[in-house]
Amino acid sequence: xxxxGRWAEQRGLPRIEGHRRGVERSKEIIEVATxxxxxxxxxxxxxxxxxxxxxxxxxxxxxLLELYLKKELxxxxxxxxxxxxxxxxxxxPEHIQSILKDAEEKTSSNKxxxxxxxxxxxGRNEIMRAIRKVMVSGIKPDDLTEEVFxxxxxxxxxxxxxxxxxxxxxxxxxxxxxxxxxxxxFYFTDTLWPDFNKDEFLLSIQDxxxxxxxxxxVPARRNAF
Numbered sequence: 001x002x003x004x005g006r007w008a009e010q011r012g013l014p015r016i017e018g019h020r021r022g023v024e025r026s027k028e029i030i031e032v033a034t035x036x037x038x039x040x041x042x043x044x045x046x047x048x049x050x051x052x053x054x055x056x057x058x059x060x061x062x063x064l065l066e067l068y069l070k071k072e073l074x075x076x077x078x079x080x081x082x083x084x085x086x087x088x089x090x091x092x093p094e095h096i097q098s099i100l101k102d103a104e105e106k107t108s109s110n111k112x113x114x115x116x117x118x119x120x121x122x123g124r125n126e127i128m129r130a131i132r133k134v135m136v137s138g139i140k141p142d143d144l145t146e147e148v149f150x151x152x153x154x155x156x157x158x159x160x161x162x163x164x165x166x167x168x169x170x171x172x173x174x175x176x177x178x179x180x181x182x183x184x185x186f187y188f189t190d191t192l193w194p195d196f197n198k199d200e201f202l203l204s205i206q207d208x209x210x211x212x213x214x215x216x217x218v219p220a221r222r223n224a225f
Contacts (some may be wrong), residue, residue: 001022001025001044001045001120001165001167001191001193001196002167002168002192003018003167003168003191003193003194003195004018004019004021004022004170004192004193004194005018005019006018006168006192007021007022007192007193007194007195008021010192015057015205016057016060018194019057019060019061019064020064021194022193023064023068023157024183024194025118025193025195025196025197026043026045026068026115026182027068027072028197028198029041029198029201030043030081030115030189030199031075031105032198032202033113033201034079034081034112034113035203037113037178038113039113039114039159040114040115040116040159040161041113041114041115041116041162042086042115042117042118042155042157042158042177043115043116043117044117044120044121044171044174045065045117045118045119045175046061046065046087046119046120046121047120047121047122047174047176048087048091048117048120048121048122048175049089049122049175050123050202051091051120054224059119062092062093062096064162065096066096066099067094069093069099069100069103070099070138073103073107076103076107076110076115076219077106077110078108078197079113080110080111080112080113081107081110081113081114081115082107082108082110082111082112082113082115083103083104083107083115083116084104084114084115084116084117084118084158085104085117085118085119086116086117086118086119086121086126086130086154086155086163087110087118087119087120087121087122087125087126087154088120088125089119089201091120092119092120094213095141096119098177100119114158116155116158118176118177118193121154121176122175122176123173123175123176123177123178123179124175124178126153126154126155126178126179127153127179129154130152130153130154133152134148134149134152137152137178139207143164144155144199150179153156153179155180157175158180160180160181160182160183160184161180161181161184161185162185162189162208162213163182163184163186163187163205163208164176164177164184164185164205165186165187165189165201165204166187166189167189167191167192167193167196168189168190168191168192168193169188169189170188171188177212183213183215183216185213186203187207187208189204
């Protein structure tokens with residue numbers, strides 16, 4: 001969800017105003033995804049690299065996250081959404097960790113879409129943490145399969161992403177779900193996140209539906225007429 005800061009700067013507004021608008025846009029996209037019956041939606045809210053930003057901006061981002069979770073929990077429950085968080089969660093402020101845990105516990109028995117929020121997250125960090133867990137577990141090298149390794153990732157139990165959407169014109173993955181994205185489809189748009197509305201979200205899904213996903217295999221031969 002890239003482009004909040006640039007959106008604000010283009011309008012002569014403080015960067016944090018862009019983040020506020022970005023949160024509002026996230027609410028809209030989550031609601032649309034729920035209405036469409038998507039199985040899962042993962043939003044990249046805060047990366048490990050984002051800790052390098054000015055402390056005032058980081059503090060405000062944490063506050064926005066807190067407000068969102070407190071205000072939207074009731075709606076998530078109403079819509080049957082299961083809330084999860086992934087990332088280096090212990091690095092977050094303790095009160096944020098507590099709010100995340102509360103949201104996860106209260107929505108755990110819901111049956112609808114799985115909404116995963118990546119916080120203090122990076123794909124490399126996730127893989128390194130998973131490797132350490134595997135080493136501590138004592139699993140023998142010959143017993144380590146891809147399936148076993150995936151069970152130690154933050155996303156264990158979640159399906160791999162079918163489609164990854166990147167806003168703001170940047171054409172890179174930015175350390176997001178590096179293991180899980182092996183065969184994901186990508187959709188890039190110049191639209192800054194605060195302007196990425198329902199219509200563009202639907203366009204991205206329509207574009208995905210036209211893709212021919214082969215997962216490295218040769219497509220099945222079609223009958224000729």
